Amino acid sequence: MSALKDRIRAAILADGPMPVSLYMLMCLHDPQQGYYATRPALGRDFTTAPETSQVFGELLGAWAVHEWRAMGAPPSFHLVELGPGRGTMMRDMLRAAGRDASFMAATKLWLEEASPALRQVQAEALEAYAPVFAGGIEKIPDGPAIIIANEYLDCLPVRQYVRDADGWRERAVGIDPATRELRFGVGGPVQLPPGVTPESDEAEAAAGLETLASMLAMRFAKQPGRALFIDYGPANHAPGDTLRAFREGQQVDPLAAPGECDLTADVDFGRFARVCENKGLAVHGPVEQGYFLDRLGAQARAEQLARANPARADEIAAGVRKLTARDEMGARFKAICVGSKGPAPAGFNQE
Numbered sequence: 458m459s460a461l462k463d464r465i466r467a468a469i470l471a472d473g474p475m476p477v478s479l480y481m482l483m484c485l486h487d488p489q490q491g492y493y494a495t496r497p498a499l500g501r502d503f504t505t506a507p508e509t510s511q512v513f514g515e516l517l518g519a520w521a522v523h524e525w526r527a528m529g530a531p532p533s534f535h536l537v538e539l540g541p542g543r544g545t546m547m548r549d550m551l552r553a554a555g556r557d558a559s560f561m562a563a564t565k566l567w568l569e570e571a572s573p574a575l576r577q578v579q580a581e582a583l584e585a586y587a588p589v590f591a592g593g594i595e596k597i598p599d600g601p602a603i604i605i606a607n608e609y610l611d612c613l614p615v616r617q618y619v620r621d622a623d624g625w626r627e628r629a630v631g632i633d634p635a636t637r638e639l640r641f642g643v644g645g646p647v648q649l650p651p652g653v654t655p656e657s658d659e660a661e662a663a664a665g666l667e668t669l670a671s672m673l674a675m676r677f678a679k680q681p682g683r684a685l686f687i688d689y690g691p692a693n694h695a696p697g698d699t700l701r702a703f704r705e706g707q708q709v710d711p712l713a714a715p716g717e718c719d720l721t722a723d724v725d726f727g728r729f730a731r732v733c734e735n736k737g738l739a740v741h742g743p744v745e746q747g748y749f750l751d752r753l754g755a756q757a758r759a760e761q762l763a764r765a766n767p768a769r770a771d772e773i774a775a776g777v778r779k780l781t782a783r784d785e786m787g788a789r790f791k792a793i794c795v796g797s798k799g800p801a802p803a804g805f806n807q808e
């Protein structure tokens with residue numbers, strides 16, 4: 458039994474059942490025993506798009522150069538990645554962008570990462586680009602910015618709601634009196650947070666989406682920029698019960714081993730778009746990841762890479778297929794871009 462589990466149990470005994478979001482926050486971010494404080498490295502618990510194919514980061518590097526030009530090619534700007542994992546995506550991005558010397562000269566690289574272990578990995582992977590760890594998005598100084606994040610929004614803690622005959626109630630983590638183990642239960646009647654549009658009798662809402670939207674709105678009201686988020690989740694309704702725990706590639710019970718597994722939930726892209734629009738941001742998308750990457754030239758890049766590496770041609774094609782095919786990651790994953798007013802970013806201008 459982990460000490461974090463003991464502390465969660467003690468907190469519940471003292472204060473009553475805790476919202477799922479608080480449970481998720483403690484599991485992921487507890488400074489001593491949370492997953493981010495103790496996880497050795499990414500890759501064992503799940504794999505992501507940049508770890509699947511270098512084409513992902515390369516296309517995003519070209520995207521960033523394009524957007525920097527669309528912003529008027531400012532001689533200095535902040536390139537920011539939220540939740541960079543092993544630093545693979547940014548390394549692929551900057552290798553691809555490296556052909557544009559003026560872009561590289563203008564780039565000031567910032568990373569925002571919760572895990573000390575991953576900060577170390579990222580510092581090494583990106584050493585050549587002298588990254589600075591922001592310690593909070595709001596700490597990044599004024600100036601034009603391009604912000605990018607893959608599989609970051611799904612880590613934001615979610616509250617969960619369940620509808621019964623009397624209306625909506627909030628799901629909470631309590632203690633089973635018989636077994637003394639953690640278990641889910643429901644509390645008294647509540648209102649759903651604004652902007653949550655359920656599709657069933659279950660709904661999830663990440664409070665962090667609003668906070669993030671506010672920070673971005675403040676930033677992009679004063680200075681040009683855009684923020685690109687890629688993640689999984691529905692475009693048109695709130696996720697239901699999608700909280701999942703992963704350990705060493707296996708999906709496990711989210712209550713079984715707090716702090717020892719990665720926790721994730723689908724992203725409510727529709728709500729994020731509405732919240733951002735309400736705060737005055739220009740919103741593009743969400744569009745499906747396959748559509749987005751194909752518009753950025755995924756297939757052409759895969760063919761070019763395969764010609765240069767004939768021995769790896771099959772592996773390259775399979776990687777890009779995995780990212781773009783609708784029956785793989787292509788439709789479930791989506792891209793959304795929010796920012797200051799201006800023309801649609803590359804990959805979003807629907808025909």
Ligand code: SAH
Pocket residue numbers: 493499505506507508539540541542543546569570571572575606607608609612613
């Ligand atoms: N972008 C990487 C990693 C995705 S996993 C990739 O695509 O491979 C999620 C990443 O976000 C991890 O690096 C995790 O440690 C980080 N993270 C999660 N919540 C965070 C938070 N609140 N602040 C900063 N980083 C966070």
